[in-house]
Each structure stands twice: as C-alpha cells, then as structure tokens.
Amino acid sequence: MRQYLLGPSFLGQSRITLSGKESQYLTRVLRIKQDQSFAGIDNQGRIWDLKMDSIGRDSCTLSCSQAEQGKAKVATDTMPSYAGPFPRIFLYQCLCKGKKIEQIVRQATEIGVEEIVLVQSTYCVSDFSNKSEKTVSLRTERLESQIKEAIQQSGSPIATHLNERVLKLTEVPGHWNKKGLGLFFHQSEIPDQKSLYGLLKDLPMEEPIAILIGSEGGFSDEECTFLETSEFKPVLLKTNILRAESAAIYAISAIQVLLTEK
Structure with a gap:
C-alpha cells in the first residue's frame, strides 16, 4: 500500500x-501495528498523516492530521516522485463486455483520471438498462473496489470518482455541460x-478535458x-487498430504526456 484511501464518511x-x-x-492484511504512521488520501485528494492509535478485536482507531504542503511525513520509497500538476481528465467510457471495463477503470485511476462516467452507446454489447438494481449495485461495488x-x-x-449512474450517449454533452x-x-x-496535438497545444493545464x-x-x-x-471534437489516434481497453489508456496517456511536458 502506498497510501490509505479514507472513505466518504471521513470529513476531516x-x-x-x-x-x-x-x-x-489495515491490521491483518497490511499488518499495520499500534503507533505506526502511514500516508492517507481523502475523497477530495487531500493528503493526510495517519497513525494507528489502537487496535481492537474487530476495529481500530486512527489519528488524522492533514499533511503540510500536501506531502505525507511517512511515505514508502516507492511513492511516485512526481506529485503534479496533473491534467484534469474526465473519462466517458462506453460499456465493454466481460471484465474489460474493470481493467479500464483500474488503469485510468492509476494514471490519474479525475472522474469516470460509464456510457451506453449503439454498439455496446453490455446493456445495463434492463439489469436489476442488485446486479447494477454489485457491478458498481466491484468498480469502486478497483x-x-x-x-x-x-x-x-x-x-478518482465513479459517476453514480450509466449515461446514454445522448446525455453526455448535457452532463459535461x-x-x-x-x-x-x-x-x-x-x-x-485537428490532430490531438493541435487541440491541446494552447490548452491551459487547469482546463478540464472530457474524453469519450x-x-x-x-x-x-x-x-x-x-x-x-454538440461541440465535441473528433480525434483519430494515428496508431494500429486498438482494442477498446487499449484505446482508453492510450488516449489518456497521450493527453497527459502532451500537457505535462509541453
């Protein structure tokens, strides 16, 4: 574990x-001991210094203090040395079959996407529109876990946040607004x-980008x-034919590199 993700109930x-x-x-899998300190991050992206205060039979208590200058006091030597700034990328991903969508969600999160929104389009093999509430809830739990x-x-x-519902493609422009x-x-x-470079070369780092x-x-x-x-700009990736799960990660990575290194 590089850092512990504090849940939505954590409000500081x-x-x-x-x-x-x-x-x-924390206590059995990671074997965090009493009085041990480690890094945390909350749902707003704020970094916290955490310390294991006490360990009970089926619970534990942490003390929390916000990290100074956004850098934890205790971090492993495998923490990334680059801490930002990152482009504000919002991924609108059309549903893919099997576990491909889980792979996309996991890798997009690793790269640093701000929000992931699942989309139902014409050629989607997966269809959530006729699924039971329980099935949808279980799928959401798996993605949140990823x-x-x-x-x-x-x-x-x-x-990274996952949007609470699957959008129809026609809803995407309104949602992006x-x-x-x-x-x-x-x-x-x-x-x-235009080329991807042409669309991004004069774009400020802080401007949000939606990629569908x-x-x-x-x-x-x-x-x-x-x-x-609807004023979405078309982009053709100048590469070989990519699988849907490859295209998403390729596009996110290309955008991140172009904006962080220009």
Missing part, C-alpha cells in the same frame, strides 16, 4: 474508528478534424455527427 476528523473489512485490511485499490497501490494524488474541451476518439477519418471512448464496435456515423454538433 482528528480521530476515526474503522471496523469490519477496513479494520481487517478504484480504491488502484489509488492505494499507485499512490495517485488524484481521488461545456466545462472544458470535449473530445471523442473514433476509428475513421472525419473531414476537417467507444465500446468494441466504436461509434456509429449518427453518434459521430451528434457529438460534433
């Missing part, structure tokens, strides 16, 4: 008590499109037209 308290799985994870594990293991300073640059990555040439990635079948012509009329 100086002491918190953990029970059940969370307590077992995010938590990725933040803790990667040491990411970005507290022109907060910044909107891009969609597709599989074919579209007239008069298709499912295994990409986007239909109608969806491409709809997105363009």
Whole structure:
C-alpha cells in the first residue's frame, strides 16, 4: 500500500474508528501495528498523516492530521516522485463486455483520471438498462473496489470518482455541460478534424478535458455527427487498430504526456 484511501464518511476528523473489512485490511492484511504512521488520501485528494492509535478485536482507531504542503511525513520509497500538476481528465467510457471495463477503470485511476462516467452507446454489447438494481449495485461495488485499490497501490494524488449512474450517449454533452474541451476518439477519418496535438497545444493545464471512448464496435456515423454538433471534437489516434481497453489508456496517456511536458 502506498497510501490509505479514507472513505466518504471521513470529513476531516482528528480521530476515526474503522471496523469490519477496513479494520481487517489495515491490521491483518497490511499488518499495520499500534503507533505506526502511514500516508492517507481523502475523497477530495487531500493528503493526510495517519497513525494507528489502537487496535481492537474487530476495529481500530486512527489519528488524522492533514499533511503540510500536501506531502505525507511517512511515505514508502516507492511513492511516485512526481506529485503534479496533473491534467484534469474526465473519462466517458462506453460499456465493454466481460471484465474489460474493470481493467479500464483500474488503469485510468492509476494514471490519474479525475472522474469516470460509464456510457451506453449503439454498439455496446453490455446493456445495463434492463439489469436489476442488485446486479447494477454489485457491478458498481466491484468498480469502486478497483478504484480504491488502484489509488492505494499507485499512490495517485488524484481521488478518482465513479459517476453514480450509466449515461446514454445522448446525455453526455448535457452532463459535461461545456466545462472544458470535449473530445471523442473514433476509428475513421472525419473531414476537417485537428490532430490531438493541435487541440491541446494552447490548452491551459487547469482546463478540464472530457474524453469519450467507444465500446468494441466504436461509434456509429449518427453518434459521430451528434457529438460534433454538440461541440465535441473528433480525434483519430494515428496508431494500429486498438482494442477498446487499449484505446482508453492510450488516449489518456497521450493527453497527459502532451500537457505535462509541453
């Protein structure tokens, strides 16, 4: 564990008590001992200095103090040396089959995406619209677990969030609401499109970027037209044919490198 992800109930308290799985994870899996200090991060991306105050049979108590200058006092030598700034990337990912979506969510979190929104598009094989509430809830729990594990293991300073519901593709522009640059990555040439570098070269680091990635079948012509009329810019990745799970990580990585190193 590079850092411990404090849950949504943490609101900056100086002491918190953990029970059940969370307590077992720290005391039995990671074997954190009494009086041992370690790094934490909350859902707002703030870094905390944590110390194990006491360990009970099925609970433990931590003391919490916000880290000075955003850097924990105690960190392993495997913590990332780069602490930002990071581009503000919001991933709109069309549903993929099997465990591909879990892989995308985990890797996007490791890279430092701010929010992940799942999207239902024309060519999606997976369809959440007719699933029971229990099935959807279990799938969400698995994805949240992937995010938590990725933040803790990667040491990411970005507290990645998963949007609470799956959007239809037609809802994406309204949900994004022109907060910044909107891009969609597709599989074919579209007239008069700019390169990814051309779209990003004058973009400030702090401006939010939405990237929309298709499912295994990409986007239909109608969806491409709809997105363009909604002011999303088309991008064709100049590489080999990529699987949906590869395209998402490739696109996020390309954007991050272009913006952090320009």
